[in-house]
Amino acid sequence: MPMHVILGAQWGDEGKGRILDAIASEAAIVARYSGGDNAGHTVTADGKIFRLHLIPSGIVHPRPVCVLGSGMVINPQRLLAEMEQLRSQGVACDPERIKISPAAHLLTPMHIALDKAEEASRAKRIGTTGCGIGPAYAEKSYRRGIRAEAMAQPEECADKIKAHILRGNEMLEKLYGCPPLSADAIAAEFYRYAQILGPYVADTLWLVDEALRNGKTVLAEGAQGALLDLDQGTYPFVTSSSTGVAGALGGLGVGARSLGRIIGVVKAFQTRVGEGPFPTEETGDIGNRLRGDGSLPWDEFGTTTHRPRRCGWLDLVLLRYSTRLNGITEFVVTKLDILSGLNPIRVCNAYRGSGRDYRDLPMGASRLDGFEAVYEDLPGWEGDIRQARTRKELPGAARKYVEKIERETDVPVSLVSVGSNREEIIPWN
Numbered sequence: 001m002p003m004h005v006i007l008g009a010q011w012g013d014e015g016k017g018r019i020l021d022a023i024a025s026e027a028a029i030v031a032r033y034s035g036g037d038n039a040g041h042t043v044t045a046d047g048k049i050f051r052l053h054l055i056p057s058g059i060v061h062p063r064p065v066c067v068l069g070s071g072m073v074i075n076p077q078r079l080l081a082e083m084e085q086l087r088s089q090g091v092a093c094d095p096e097r098i099k100i101s102p103a104a105h106l107l108t109p110m111h112i113a114l115d116k117a118e119e120a121s122r123a124k125r126i127g128t129t130g131c132g133i134g135p136a137y138a139e140k141s142y143r144r145g146i147r148a149e150a151m152a153q154p155e156e157c158a159d160k161i162k163a164h165i166l167r168g169n170e171m172l173e174k175l176y177g178c179p180p181l182s183a184d185a186i187a188a189e190f191y192r193y194a195q196i197l198g199p200y201v202a203d204t205l206w207l208v209d210e211a212l213r214n215g216k217t218v219l220a221e222g223a224q225g226a227l228l229d230l231d232q233g234t235y236p237f238v239t240s241s242s243t244g245v246a247g248a249l250g251g252l253g254v255g256a257r258s259l260g261r262i263i264g265v266v267k268a269f270q271t272r273v274g275e276g277p278f279p280t281e282e283t284g285d286i287g288n289r290l291r292g293d294g295s296l297p298w299d300e301f302g303t304t305t306h307r308p309r310r311c312g313w314l315d316l317v318l319l320r321y322s323t324r325l326n327g328i329t330e331f332v333v334t335k336l337d338i339l340s341g342l343n344p345i346r347v348c349n350a351y352r353g354s355g356r357d358y359r360d361l362p363m364g365a366s367r368l369d370g371f372e373a374v375y376e377d378l379p380g381w382e383g384d385i386r387q388a389r390t391r392k393e394l395p396g397a398a399r400k401y402v403e404k405i406e407r408e409t410d411v412p413v414s415l416v417s418v419g420s421n422r423e424e425i426i427p428w429n
C-alpha cells in the first residue's frame, strides 16, 4: 500500500486531526512528519474531547502505531504531559504504541526563551505560538541541534543540554538583554526525560518502510497548513518547517514513489492565527460570526494559544496554489455547517492587481500585498445541516457550494464534515 498524506491546504486549523481520526482505524501507522507542539489537533470520539499537540491523532484508535517523525521538533516536557492527559482519558501511551524517530530534534526551554525574545524584538511581529519552533529548527540547520537519539544515554544527553543552555544564555543575555536560564536545572530535567522517553526512540525509518513493503497503510499526518510552509508559504509569516508533501517525504524518509492519496483538508472558509497577509479577511460582523464567541469547542480560537483566529471568506486563489504545489488528489471540506444562515456566501475566485486578474499565484505566496480579492457571491442556505448524513440530505445551495470548490480547483471532494462528532462526516461520492 502507498503512503497517504493528510495536510492542511490553508493556514492550518482546517480540522486535520478529526479527519485523520475518521480514516485512521485502518492504518498500521499514523506518522506526524513536521512541526512541534505549535500544532493543536482536536479529536472528538465517544463523547470525549482529545487535544493533541505532538502525538499523532491515530492514538485515539487502538490499532495504529504512532510515529513522531524526523521532521519534528519535540518538547519532551509537553510530550510527557500529553501522554499523561491521554492516559487519564483511558488511552495507552506505551513504547509499543508511540515511536520517536532518533533523528527528530529535541526542543528545550532555551528555544522557547529565544522564540519569545526574538518575537518581542521584531519590528514586524510574526505572531509565533511562542513554543520555540523557529529557534529549534534554526539550531537543526546550524547542525548543532540535539536529536532524540541522544536520549538513549541520559547522562550524555544531560551534558549536551547543559552545553546548549550555556551557549544559548550568551544570546539571551547579550543579544536580547534577558536573564539566563539555569543550565544545571534544565540538564537535570532532561536527564529525567531521557530516562522515561529513551525507550520510545525506535528505528522509525525501518518501521515505516517495512509497513509499506508489507502492503500496510501508512498515514502521514501534516501539521499547520500549506500556506505556512517555510519555503512556499506567506514568508516570513510562516512556521519554520515543511508543512506540505515535501515535508512528509523528508520528515519520514519515504520516497516519492510510495505516495498514494494526497488529501488536502480545506475549511469551508478561511482562518489564520498570527500576523501576515490575508486578502479575504473579514474584520467586522462576518468575521465575528465565522469565529463564534468562544463558548463552543469548535469556535475559532487557537487550540494551542487560545488566540482568536482571524476569519474571512474562502480563498480559491490560495487553494489552487496549495493544490498545485502539493499535488493534492482530493479534498476534505470541513465546517460547512458554520456557513448556514449566511447569505450571500462569498468566495474569492481571483486576485486583481497591475491591471489584470490572477486565478493562481505564479509568483508565490509571499507577495500578496497590492492585490485586491475579486469575489463571487453564491446563494446561502438556512437551517442546521448537522443532521445530514448523505449528500442528498444537504440543501441544494450547500451542495452547490462544495461542487463550486471542486469545479474551480479541478480536485474532487471525498468527504464533507458538518459537525465535530465522528458521525457528522458525509461521504461525497
Ligand code: IMP
Pocket (backbone or CB within 6 Å): 011, 012, 013, 038, 039, 040, 126, 127, 128, 129, 130, 131, 132, 133, 134, 223, 224, 228, 237, 238, 239, 240, 272, 273, 274, 275
Ligand atoms: P510558530 O510555528 O510558533 O513559529 O509560528 C509561526 C506562525 O505559524 C504564526 O503565525 C503562528 O500563528 C502560525 N502557526 C503555527 N502553528 C500553527 C497551527 O497549528 N495552526 C495555525 N497556525 C499556526
